Amino acid sequence: MHFDSNLNLISEKSISIIGYGNQGRAQALNLRDNGLNVIIGNIRDEYWERAERDGFKVYPIGDAVKLSEVTLMLIPDEVAPQVFKEEVEGNLRHGHVLCFASGYNVAFGYIKPPTYVDVVLVAPRMIGEGVRSLFLEGKGFPVLIGVHQDYSGRALDHALAIAKGIGSLNPGGVAIESSFWEEAVTDLFGEQVVGGGMLHLIRAAFEVMIEFGINPMVAILELYASGELIELAKAIYKYGLWDQLNLHSSTSQYGQQTRGPKIISEVVKATLRSVMEDIVSGKFAEEWMLEQRTAKKNFEKIWRENLSHEIVKVEKELYKLLRRLIQ
Numbered sequence: 001m002h003f004d005s006n007l008n009l010i011s012e013k014s015i016s017i018i019g020y021g022n023q024g025r026a027q028a029l030n031l032r033d034n035g036l037n038v039i040i041g042n043i044r045d046e047y048w049e050r051a052e053r054d055g056f057k058v059y060p061i062g063d064a065v066k067l068s069e070v071t072l073m074l075i076p077d078e079v080a081p082q083v084f085k086e087e088v089e090g091n092l093r094h095g096h097v098l099c100f101a102s103g104y105n106v107a108f109g110y111i112k113p114p115t116y117v118d119v120v121l122v123a124p125r126m127i128g129e130g131v132r133s134l135f136l137e138g139k140g141f142p143v144l145i146g147v148h149q150d151y152s153g154r155a156l157d158h159a160l161a162i163a164k165g166i167g168s169l170n171p172g173g174v175a176i177e178s179s180f181w182e183e184a185v186t187d188l189f190g191e192q193v194v195g196g197g198m199l200h201l202i203r204a205a206f207e208v209m210i211e212f213g214i215n216p217m218v219a220i221l222e223l224y225a226s227g228e229l230i231e232l233a234k235a236i237y238k239y240g241l242w243d244q245l246n247l248h249s250s251t252s253q254y255g256q257q258t259r260g261p262k263i264i265s266e267v268v269k270a271t272l273r274s275v276m277e278d279i280v281s282g283k284f285a286e287e288w289m290l291e292q293r294t295a296k297k298n299f300e301k302i303w304r305e306n307l308s309h310e311i312v313k314v315e316k317e318l319y320k321l322l323r324r325l326i327q
């Protein structure tokens, strides 16, 4: 774990940020506020204009890479391989530092950088908005850092300098040594199991509640719309997974600890293993790549099916009554 590093290694270098979205804007602003020399590479559209309004010099992607010695690839993972091949790769110079915020494309072989560059990972465990707002409060945030290729012999120091430059090592932050593979696998597993699992658990619970005659709106309020789920997540974040249970009544503590293991049985655990196997074997990445090649037809069908479920209809009615934002 690293709580500090030295900015000197990149302070004289020109840093190109490719993509001015969630992470791109936040990281570019933080690096500049830390006194570093930042330019932006983007397609000419509203993100380009936003970067200009923020006072940056903006270039077509290839030109930005050519004009820099350090490049942070901050575009969505699904478009990065093509952009890398067409606009980045040919403009990298010997000794260039190529930095990713996600391990996905390098870990699964969709981006194969040339041998003459440092390839490092600086992956914030924080959304872009948090990267900027914590920085403005003088606070840091966790990042995973890693080295895929150490051309200069100082790749890890480069990753640490970038981590410091984007503000992650301010008080409260830390850089944890990881790898492109570990970051990609944990990120996918976390979102598929905790995110995907939770969405489907909530929906299955809704279906069972309806079967037992519970008013669908009451079910949705109980399951997530009251905001109790937010408080639960915050309490886990603040006090830890089990210590937060002390905030609940004894009845709730007993119910959670006796019924929870019945739901997450050994059968479910075996399914978790198969989800993990699909990720580590690259099967999931291949499936997703195929999906994109077929214009995301199956993905769109899944979306349509999910949006046609009863829970969505009832939720819309409820949110209208509660005057929440609905599409």
Ligand code: NDP
Binding pocket: 018, 019, 020, 021, 022, 023, 024, 042, 043, 045, 046, 047, 048, 073, 074, 075, 076, 077, 079, 083, 101, 102, 123, 124, 125, 126, 127, 128
């Ligand atoms: P965004 O979706 O916010 O990125 C948008 C940027 O990518 C815009 O500048 C957009 O430009 C550009 N872009 C989109 N499509 C293309 C294209 N085909 N060609 C060129 N540029 C394109 O991405 P994020 O900031 O969310 O993610 C960036 C990286 O950070 C990813 O690797 C992600 O995994 C990682 N990351 C993201 C986190 C998050 O909280 N979002 C957290 C940690 C890591 P335009 O629209 O002008 O084309």
